[in-house]
Amino acid sequence: xxxxxxxxITFLGSDGQHVHALDHVSLDIxxxxxxxxxxxxxxxxxxxxxxxxxxxxxxxxxxxxxxxxIAAPGGDRGVVFQKDTLLPWANVLxxxxxxxxxxxxxxxxxxxxxxxxxxxxxxxxFAEKPPYELSGGxxxxxxxxxxxxxxxxxxxxxxxxxxxxxxxxxxxxxxLASVWAKTGKQILFITHSIExxxxxxxxxxxxxxxxGRIVARFDADFVRDFAESxxxxxxxxxxxxxxxxxxxxxxxxxxxxxxxxxxx
Amino acid sequence: MTLAANSQTPFPPAxxxxxxxxxPRGSASARTFGISLVTLAALIxxxxxxxxxxxxxxxxxxxxxxxxxxxxxxxADGYANGTLLDHTLASLGRIAAALGVGIFxxxxxxxxxxxxxxxxxxxxxxxxxxxxxxxxxxxPLLIIWLGIGETSxxxxxxxxxxxxxxxAAQAGVRSVPVERINAALSLGANRLQLFTSIILxxxxxxxxxxxxxxxxxxxxxxxxxxxxxxxxxxxxMIMSAANFLATDVVFVGLIVIAVLAFAFTSGMCWLEHxxxxxxGKL
Numbered sequence: 001x002x003x004x005x006x007x008x009i010t011f012l013g014s015d016g017q018h019v020h021a022l023d024h025v026s027l028d029i030x031x032x033x034x035x036x037x038x039x040x041x042x043x044x045x046x047x048x049x050x051x052x053x054x055x056x057x058x059x060x061x062x063x064x065x066x067x068x069x070i071a072a073p074g075g076d077r078g079v080v081f082q083k084d085t086l087l088p089w090a091n092v093l094x095x096x097x098x099x100x101x102x103x104x105x106x107x108x109x110x111x112x113x114x115x116x117x118x119x120x121x122x123x124x125x126f127a128e129k130p131p132y133e134l135s136g137g138x139x140x141x142x143x144x145x146x147x148x149x150x151x152x153x154x155x156x157x158x159x160x161x162x163x164x165x166x167x168x169x170x171x172x173x174x175x176l177a178s179v180w181a182k183t184g185k186q187i188l189f190i191t192h193s194i195e196x197x198x199x200x201x202x203x204x205x206x207x208x209x210x211x212g213r214i215v216a217r218f219d220a221d222f223v224r225d226f227a228e229s230x231x232x233x234x235x236x237x238x239x240x241x242x243x244x245x246x247x248x249x250x251x252x253x254x255x256x257x258x259x260x261x262x263x264x
Numbered sequence: 265m266t267l268a269a270n271s272q273t274p275f276p277p278a279x280x281x282x283x284x285x286x287x288p289r290g291s292a293s294a295r296t297f298g299i300s301l302v303t304l305a306a307l308i309x310x311x312x313x314x315x316x317x318x319x320x321x322x323x324x325x326x327x328x329x330x331x332x333x334x335x336x337x338x339x340a341d342g343y344a345n346g347t348l349l350d351h352t353l354a355s356l357g358r359i360a361a362a363l364g365v366g367i368f369x370x371x372x373x374x375x376x377x378x379x380x381x382x383x384x385x386x387x388x389x390x391x392x393x394x395x396x397x398x399x400x401x402x403x404p405l406l407i408i409w410l411g412i413g414e415t416s417x418x419x420x421x422x423x424x425x426x427x428x429x430x431x432a433a434q435a436g437v438r439s440v441p442v443e444r445i446n447a448a449l450s451l452g453a454n455r456l457q458l459f460t461s462i463i464l465x466x467x468x469x470x471x472x473x474x475x476x477x478x479x480x481x482x483x484x485x486x487x488x489x490x491x492x493x494x495x496x497x498x499x500x501m502i503m504s505a506a507n508f509l510a511t512d513v514v515f516v517g518l519i520v521i522a523v524l525a526f527a528f529t530s531g532m533c534w535l536e537h538x539x540x541x542x543x544g545k546l
Contacts, residue, residue, distance in 0.1 A: 055446050075452025085447035088542035089465050098461070099451035132545035150452060 002029040002052065002154055002186065007061035009047055020211030021047040024061070027205060027214065029154065034180060034187040034223060036201035037214075038194055040252055044212020045190045049158050052188065053079050065153060075099060078147030082159040084139040086131040092118065092142050093127040099150035110149075117145040120182070121175060137168035141175065148183065155187045162191070173199055174230050181227035194248050198241055199226055206251050216251055218244055326512040331519070334512040343513055344504035346496055352520055354496040358414070359482050362421030366478050370426045371471060374433025378467070379459075384434070395427040399485045400492065407493060417489050424485040425478040432474020436467025469543045472536055479528045487521060 009022040022044045029035045037045040050056040052063055054073035063070045065077065078099075086095045093114050094101075100110035118124050121141040131139055140160055147155055157176075161169045173196065180187060191197055197204045200223050206216045222235045235241060308328065314320060315327030322330065339348040346354070377384040394402075403420055410416040440463055448462045490499025498517050505513035536543065 053446070053450055055449075073446065073449035075450070077450060079447065079450040081443055081447060083443055085441070085443045087444070087462070087465070088545055089540070098448070101461075102448075102452045102454070102457050130542060130545075132542060146451070156450075 001031060001066060002188075003062075003064045004028070004048075004052070005062050005064075007048070007051060007063060008059050009044075009051060009056060010059045022051065022058075023211030023213045025212070025214055029186050029188055031186050032184040033202045034189060034200055035203045035205060036189045036191060036197040037205050037207055038191055038197040038248065038252070039207035040209060041192060042212075043207040043209040045207050046158055047212060048207075049079075049156050049188060049190050052154075053077055053156050075103065075150045076153045078150065078152035078155045080140070080143045080147050080155065080157040080160045082162050084131070084136070084143050086139060086142055086146070088130065088132055091128050091130055092123065092134070095131060095142055096145045096149050098146060103150065114145070114149055117148055118142075120148075120179060121145045135168075137164050137172055140164065140172060144176070144179065148179070148185070153186070155185050157187060157189045159190050159192065161196070169196075170232055173232070174226070176200060177223050177227040178230070180223070194245050194252070195236060197248070198222060198244055199232060199235060204244075204248065206248055208252070216248075218248070220244065323509060323511060326515060330512045331515045334510075335516045335519075338501075338513060338516055343510075344501050346501075348501075348516070348520065351496060351498050351501045351517075352524075354494075355486055355490065355498045356524070358417055358421055358497065359479075359486050361418045362425045362482050362486075363475075363478065365418075365422035366425030366429045366482075367475070369422075370429030370474075370478075371433045374430040374471075374474075375437055375464070375467065377430070378434040378437025379463075391427055391430060394423065399424050400488050403489060403492060412493055417486075417494065420489055421482055421485055425482045428477040428481060429471070429474045432470045432477070433467060435474075436470030437463055439470060440466040469536075469540050472532065472540065476529070476532050479532065480525075483521070483525055483528070 004025060004027040007022055007025045008020065011019045011021055013019045025044075025048060027035070027048075037048060039045050047056060051058055052070065054070055054077070070077075086092075087098070090098070093111060096114040096117055097110040100113060105113075115124065115127060118127055121144055123138060123141055123145070126134060126138065131142060134142065143160070144155075161172045164172060176187075176189075177200065179185075189197075189200055191200075198220055201220050202223060204218045204220055205214045206218075207213065208215045222238070222241060226232065226235055229235075311325075312328055314325060315322070315329075319325075326334075335348070337343075341347070342350065344351075373383075373387060377387055399420055403416070406416040406420055410419060444462055444466065445458065448458050453461065486497075487499040487502075490497035491503045494500040498521055502514050502517035505511075505517065
């Protein structure tokens with residue numbers, strides 16, 4: 001269980017003004033849930049993820065993972081970045097095995113596990129390729145396999161499909177839903193696409209900028225159907241889906257003053 | 265691993281064969297190679313013609329045949345206290361020693377300067393100060409301190425190869441993308457693992473670029489130092505020949521230096537190809 005309590009992050013902006021990137025955010029991520037944070041750019045959703053990953057220190061508040069407070073990056077939180085961060089000098093298999101190598105897992109064991117994960121993301125045939133010979137979507141699949149290799153407690157995904165074309169993106173969403181259904185990982189997923197949020201989230205939190213805060217949260221269950229059927233069409237035309245999409249859209253596009261009273 | 269994913273795979277494997285890998289790096293130079301060859305042939309032809317028709321006195325421009333004869337003579341009988349091979353080896357030995365110092369001191373120190381504020385603060389001022397000086401300007405001082413022997417020349421050359429390598433290693437550390445570091449940390453890397461598995465390989469392209477610059481700087485400093493103060497080496501041979509207006513021997517020396525420089529450049533290209541085939545690809 002990941003617990004975020006009153007988390008705030010304040011920067012000193014270039015103009016000397018304090019920027020409240022994150023303002024008293026509280027959020028729980030339960031095991032086997034996918035929490036999707038959605039919002040316009042600058043709403044603090046990536047800041048939130050970076051704080052959980054340990055890349056950014058909190059100004060106030062606490063984040064605990066299974067009761068232990070987070071202070072620095074660590075192998076218990078797997079991160080998938082928007083820009084792929086694979087090592088160009090290592091082949092796909094070695095990239096996936098990197099975290100296991102850091103842990104001192106024997107060569108045979110880490111390769112076996114990595115091959116299994118490559119099979120899970122459909123890249124078994126590409127193990128010996130250098131990452132730069134793969135397409136953007138394939139590289140993100142390697143990134144997901146790499147993050148899963150160390151069996152982290154939570155998977156943090158920072159707009160992982162944001163740079164992909166819409167067809168590849170759909171395939172990747174399908175992949176993630178099936179990986180989630182298979183592994184039962186708790187996932188925090190950041191996106192600016194409302195459709196993506198509703199398709200993948202068991203919980204959707206809507207964030208707003210200046211200051212970055214959570215303005216609403218919704219529960220959804222489309223991802224289970226999606227993982228089973230693999231068909232995005234019926235899900236996105238479901239009346240409840242359309243209704244929620246409209247609601248979230250109006251929350252995101254509301255003028256800032258009018259939004260104040262929305263939460264609870 | 266050519267096994268197709270089996271039916272248990274929850275996700276269809278990527279089967280589409282990717283476009284063929286991009287053409288090898290040499291192809292661009294292969295396309296210009298023929299043109300370059302023709303240019304070289306034209307230059308030599310011009311030289312032959314100029315000598316043949318006496319456009320310039322042999323004192324200024326010896327004929328290719330004279331240079332070739334002189335080349336054989338210098339190689340066999342020697343000139344200015346040594347054969348061509350002796351002079352070449354003397355020069356090569358100096359530059360090898362200097363590159364050794366540059367690599368074994370410059371790379372570790374540069375990496376440390378890139379990693380640590382204190383090391384950078386302490387060493388950047390003296391390096392910046394001397395690096396701005398033309399090496400030949402402080403050669404007399406080095407000779408006063410260290411004598412006319414090999415030591416002063418190797419120290420001079422080492423100073424000229426050390427700085428570019430050190431700067432490059434420093435720049436290499438600072439060029440590591442922060443996402444790459446964050447990714448390694450979130451995979452559980454400790455500080456040592458972060459350095460050996462991420463920072464060092466990421467800095468390698470910059471370091472090799474620095475090495476190329478160091479070789480260039482070293483060669484020019486080498487010959488200049490030998491012109492001024494030496495009893496052996498290609499620069500010394502050229503200077504001795506010039507004193508007796510033996511222009512053909514000067515040409516022999518110049519050609520050997522050009523060939524050496526070309527060999528160093530080709531060697532570095534080969535090394536880059538071997539060590540960092542991924543450069544600029546991701």
